[in-house]
Amino acid sequence: FPYIQQMALHAAVLTVALLGSYCGAPPVDPSSYDLKNYDVDSDTWDSYGELYDYDDLDEEVIGTLAPPPSVTQPPSPVVHKHSTQEVTLPPSPTMPAVPPTLDFLGPGLFGPGTGLGMPTCLLCVCISGSVYCDDADLTQVPPLPKETTHFYARFNKLTEVKSKDFLNLNQLKRIDLTGNQISALDEDAFRSLPQLQDLLLADNSLQVLPELPDTMRHIDxxxxxxRSAGMHREAFKEMKDLQFLYLSDNQLDYIPVPLPDSLRVLHLQNNNIQSLNQDTFCNSHDINYVRKALEDIRLDSNPVDISRYTQAYVCLPRLPVGSPY
Known part of the structure; x- marks a missing residue:
């Protein structure tokens, strides 16, 4: 292998020569080195090392290095005092729509139609069985709690009363619909109410009065x-507890007889009543009959001369108030 060793030696010498020329060392003749003197001439290598101070090289290199680039932080966002920040909230869960399944005709808290709109006790005022819906712009009777005993819906915009409006309200005693625009009443709108006592329908546009339960005490x-043709024949005969009957300012042609003995007040002024008969208030077959309860009768502003019917008042504790046109 002498040839291979010789070639390796020449390559090493050539490399040293190149390095020496780069560092400022004098050139070296590669032919002056062989296997015999490769390790002997160590002084030559030492002289090469003394030609350049590597400590100076470190100082020069370090001194000429560029400073590290400064890191610029992004400016902090400025929030103005009156600014608002938009925040996206996660969508709220939506409940699936459930159709109403209440049995409005069966037992429950509310009467028919409940659950189809706003509960009545949020729209009106409910206190201990009384429901107050006065001046609430109602156009129809709202569904009422089944425990309702008194219902007030005065000064609204009602135009009719249907039979379903008071269905199953078995404890209802008083209905006050004064000051509406009611012109139509279903025939059985009130007949099925077993405890109804007071019905106030003043200041409306009624031409017909439907059949009422016999439990009535106050009708206004x-x-x-x-009109007389719009009332049932003997409409008040079976009302054994009726005390107050207000029929003034209508178009009645005659007094609706017979009247129950319990009646205390009868107002018929401003109608079209033209005549009386002996049995209107009294009993011509019983000269001893006395109607003690009826103390307030008004027939004024009717085309009837009450002075001509003296026999019609003999059973009364007081004469009626009235004068002809």
């Missing part, structure tokens, strides 16, 4: 357009 239909 003043200032309507009620």
């Amino acid at each position: 239909v003043r200032n309507n357009r009620l």
